Amino acid sequence: MADGPLIVQGDKTILLEVAHPDSTEARHAIATFAELERAPEHMHSYRITPLGLWNARAxxxxxxxxxxxLLTFSRYAVPHALLLDIVEIMARYGRLxxxxxxxxxxxxxxxxxxxLTEVLHVKKIGALLGSRIDALTAVxxxxxxxxxxxxxxxxSWPAEDLAGYVDGTAHPIALNDDESTWTLRDYQRTAVENFWAGGSGVVVLPCGAGKTIVGAAAMAVSGTTTLILVTNTLSARQWKAELLKRTTLTESEIGEYSGAVKEIRPVTIATYQVLTTRRNGAYPHLELLDANxxxxxxxxxxxxxPAPIFRMTADLQARRRLGLTATLVREDGREGEVFALIGPKRYDAPWKDxxxxxxxxxxxxxxxxxxxxxxxxxxYAxxxxxxxxxxxxxxxxxxVVAQALVEAHPDEQILVIGQYIDQLDDLAARLNAPLIKGTTPVKERERLFEEFxxxxxxxxxxxxxxxxxxDLPEASVAIQVSGAFGSRQEEAQRLGRLMRPKADxxxxxxxxxxARDTVDSDFAAKRQRFLAEQGYAYRITDATG
Known part of the structure; x- marks a missing residue:
């Protein structure tokens, strides 16, 4: 293409001209293998990484x-050395x-x-291998x-895991989808099919697109006992409610394993927090992984x-593993561990689609x-x-601005979100609104969310x-007053609170x-990268305008 939206450079960076008429199509195409690094108004910068290429290959x-x-959308000739490098990097996946x-x-x-000889001579790898059966195989x-x-x-020799999985204990689970109330959407069905064909891996879907239903459908295909790990007790209870609504599972078949309750049932929902609780240097609840x-x-x-769950997951490779997320971005840079231990990306739907x-x-x-x-x-200075x-x-x-924005949306369901508790205490008092924070008891959180x-x-x-x-389906406005530094994942999750389709x-x-001219604006630019990658442009306005 003589005038494409991309400028592909030899250092594996790609520049995307946002105003170009083909920029949306090009962005979708490169998002399967490149990661957005910077997203100023006019020119977005992506980087091609080995992990991105291996995820695409998987x-x-x-x-x-x-x-x-790259050839189709590039404005200029693509460096030949880069193309050769891409071919060679992708060819490494599955050679072992x-x-x-x-x-x-x-x-x-x-x-x-x-x-095989090369990796056998890596000391740590060699220690995990037994005898060499023949020139091409080692135990x-x-x-x-x-x-x-x-x-x-x-x-840099990512192995394709074709060793199969144990079936686990059979436990019949079926979806109770009904055309008159709900049915599995095409993209949800494709996500489950891709996951099952691959054996293990990650499904990436926007908040509000029904990741829980994908999980339920995977359970129905599996027809076995299932352990579901979630972020907190509220999430565990939402999963349980959704499974009771969407599947043939009954109350007695679903257990909660959290700080408050320790139930082990054919389908058990546990929190990351309880699994990673340490006492005397040990993880007492680790037995849950072998309890069924x-x-x-x-x-x-x-x-x-959490990092300890990665270590636990290393021992669970014989069992099918499904990761669900709205973004594979990890602020700790451990995307490689997700790839190796949970599995590669099996399905990824752009938010705009x-x-x-x-x-x-x-x-x-x-x-x-x-x-x-x-x-x-x-x-500040x-x-x-x-x-x-x-x-x-x-x-x-x-x-002051948050209060003005709340007053400007009198007929909306509004979330005011922040990082610092003293700031949130002040806002709750100013807005005469209830506040949910870490010290708010779970029952009170549930009551306030239900009232909302x-x-x-x-x-x-x-x-x-x-x-x-x-799950707050009617939330239609969010006002973010502060965030976790430059966290892209947090920005995606916070926007996700609003993404459930509205009745009207x-x-x-x-x-x-x-705050302009401060590190706040630097962190904001970093947080917004993920949403820019998904096609959401931030309008900028002045509070005094």
């Missing part, structure tokens, strides 16, 4: 597809395969004896399946998986810039790095405890309040 895309995408051998159990097999210690995949990924012959493990909000089908609400994202007072500017962000993030000017759903409460002030897995089809509004 999802069924080959190097020819990636190369053709984990397989079951009838005589030797788990084996590592290659189509090139030199590749793998049975318990080393997960750790071996991690080490092979670090050695689980046929399926589901990790809700897999992008938040799901919006176009009417399954999530359209969203208008607005950045409202406020100015610090002279006294605040002086305090003399503060240390740790204090600067808190100072600008909690500026009183934001509370019913419309009895129109404004709710929430801390980061409401970032995840909270109206557009959701997401305001983020930013």
């Amino acid at each position: 999802a069924g895309l080959d190097a020819e597809h990636v190369v053709d995408t 395969r984990l397989e079951k051998d009838p005589h030797h159990g788990l084996v590592l097999r290659s189509d090139d004896e030199l590749i 793998v210690h049975g318990s080393a399946r997960g750790e071996l995949k991690q080490l092979l990924l670090k050695a 012959d689980w046929g399926l493990l589901i990790y809700d909000e897999v992008h938040l998986l 799901i919006e176009a089908q009417g399954y999530i609400a359209p969203a208008d994202c607005v950045e409202v810039r406020v100015s610090l007072s002279r006294a605040e500017r002086l305090a 003399t503060a240390d790095d740790a204090g600067r962000y808190r100072l600008c993030a909690t500026s009183p000017a934001k509370s 759903r019913r419309g009895n409460i129109s404004v709710l002030v929430v801390s980061k405890v409401a970032n995840f897995s909270i 089809g109206r557009t959701a509004r997401f305001y983020t309040l930013v």
Whole structure:
């Protein structure tokens, strides 16, 4: 294409001209293998990474597809060396395969004896392997399946896991979908089919697009006992309610394993927090992983998986694993561990595609810039790095603007979201609205969320405890006064609180309040990258305008 929207560079960066008429099509095409790094107004910058290419390869895309995408949309000639590099990187996936051998159990097999020889000579990898059966095959210690995949990924030889899975204990589960009330959507069905065909892996869907239903459908296909890991007790109870509504499971078949309750049933829903509780240097609740012959493990909000769960997951490689998330972005950079231990990305639906089908609400994202007072500017200038962000993030000017925005939307269901409790206490008092924070008891949280759903409460002030897995379908306006530094995942989750389609089809509004000329604006730019990748543009307005 002589005048394409992309400029592809030899250092594996891609520039996308936002105003180009083909920019949307190009963005969707490159999102399957490239990650957005910066998203200023006119030119977005992406990077091609090995992990992105291997995820694309595992999802069924080959190097020819990636190369053709770059050639089709590039404005200038694509560097030949880059194209060769892409072909070679993608060719590494699957050159090593984990397989079951009838005589030797788990084996590592290659189509090139030199590749196998190379990895055998990596000390940590060699320690996990037994004897070499022949030039192309080596025995793998049975318990080393997960750790071996991690080490092979670090050695840039990602293994394709074809060793299969144990069936687990059979337990009949069926969807009770009914054309008159609800039915599995096409993209949900495709996500489940892709996951099941791959055996294990991650499904990426926008908030509000029905990730829980994908989980339920995977359970129905599996027909086995299932362990579901979730972020908190509220999420566990929402999962239970959804499973009772969408499947043939009964109350007695679903157990909750949380700080308050310890039930082990054919379908057990446990919180990450209880599994990662340590006493005397040990994890006492780890026995839950062996408490049943689980046929399926589901990790809700897999992008938040705590580090100890990764270690536990390394021992669960013989069981099917499904990760569910709205974004695979991890702020700790452990995307590689998700790839190796949960599995590669099996399905990823762009938010705008799901919006176009009417399954999530359209969203208008607005950045409202406020100015610090002279006294605040002086305090900011003399503060240390740790204090600067808190100072600008909690500026009183934001509370004034937040109140004005609430008053400007009198007929909407509004969430006011922030990071700092003293700021939220002030806002709750100013707005005469209830506040949900970490110290709010679970029962009180449930009551307030239910009152909000019913419309009895129109404004709710929430801390980061409401970032995840909270179903508030009628929330139509969110005002973000402060956030977790530059967290892209948090930005996606907070916008996600608004994405459930509205009964009257109206557009959701997401305001983020930013102190200009401070680190607050730097962090805001980083947080907004993920949404820019999904096609959401932030309008910028001045609080005084």
